[in-house]
């Protein structure tokens with residue numbers, strides 16, 4: 001029997017584990033997934049948690065967290081996958097041994113590194129100290145609480161209006177968050193009986209345009225929607241310093257803010273650098289071949305944000321996206337099976353030209369093909385269906401339905 005060890009229970013790791021569970025019997029393999037958390041985090045809805053409205057977070061914080069933090073116990077119930085909650089601190093590729101905090105050791109024959117990514121600050125002064133990070137459920141809930149507190153202070157006359165937000169980075173994350181913040185703060189202001197201009201939201205982007213990776217037609221739709229929601233978009237505005245209540249634009253103005261939220265970038269898990277003998281690219285991601293194997297360690301596979309895969313068509317790395325990680329997880333599971341059966345592994349063929357960007361409330365822009373874009377309410381419906389499809393791919397039908405209906409109930413309170 002072989003030992004298969006997966007580190008990281010994100011989109012890539014969970015898919016690998018569930019597919020291996022289907023493909024291999026318990027006599028053939030032992031499958032272990034280790035994650036530092038006891039839940040799988042559905043990052044695409046993190047912005048909804050930060051900007052949810054109408055829950056009393058003194059009593060309902062857990063309810064809010066459960067919308068996107070799905071217990072591994074539920075995902076791996078009735079499977080052969082052995083889940084262990086532990087933080088991995090070292091990997092010895094020669095001994096094929098992994099160590100976690102608390103000196104627990106895991107031996108493997110095949111290792112899957114699915115550690116995800118971390119916030120990238122690009123060395124900008126003050127980001128670590130002063131900006132709200134936006135990568136974990138705790139960070140999103142904390143931000144939500146702080147936002148509510150600020151409006152309560154204004155209601156009591158303890159601070160001036162408007163409450164000012166700067167969202168740094170106009171990629172999908174920044175856009176989704178800025179749009180939804182506009183909806184949520186409008187509701188909070190209504191409840192606090194605040195009038196006139198209560199909120200100012202600026203979306204600041206270093207590049208010449210927001211969403212550099214999308215087509216002009218869709219960019220225009222998203223920009224128009226943001227403007228309708230009252231979000232001011234600032235392009236060509238690289239930030240050189242973040243302070244306690246300001247950002248300094250390089251060769252530009254100093255912008256004051258109550259909330260500076262950093263969504264400007266991600267980098268590979270810095271843990272990878274500690275793995276002696278693992279080949280990384282210049283940005284610290286593990287390099288993989290066409291079979292998603294580490295360049296010179298065929299028993300080590302990489303998936304998702306911690307691996308760099310060059311698209312043969314463009315010669316550029318495939319983007320860090322949830323469904324890309326899922327596709328890679330499928331390929332890794334298949335290839336472990338093929339290696340075990342002495343068959344030629346399957347090549348990973350990247351596909352990432354469709355996307356759906358929610359922009360505040362029940363509105364999304366969905367690019368579904370070369371000349372096929374859906375926007376508005378039906379874009380939002382599509383996004384809900386895609387999210388449901390994902391939930392159903394990792395949970396039993398009844399649990400997926402109940403999670404999705406809870407999410408719609410919680411997340412649409414601010415629409």
Ligand SMILES: Cc1cc2nc3c(=O)[nH]c(=O)nc-3n(C[C@H](O)[C@H](O)[C@H](O)COP(=O)(O)OP(=O)(O)OC[C@H]3O[C@@H](n4cnc5c(N)ncnc54)[C@H](O)[C@@H]3O)c2cc1C
Pocket residue numbers: 007008009010011012013034035036037039040041043044045046047086087088089114115116117134135172173269271303304305306320321322323324325
């Ligand atoms: C705010 C936000 C919004 C996003 N929205 C979208 C979207 O709408 N659509 C889309 O396609 N993509 C989206 N993405 C990108 C997508 O979430 C990632 O590409 C995807 O999560 C990558 O999957 P992964 O398996 O590589 O890593 P992750 O899903 O990040 O999982 C990594 C796992 O590894 C665990 N881990 C890390 N280090 C250790 C350790 N040392 N020991 C044990 N466990 C460890 C972590 O706890 C985590 O569970 C978003 C990302 C963010 C941050």
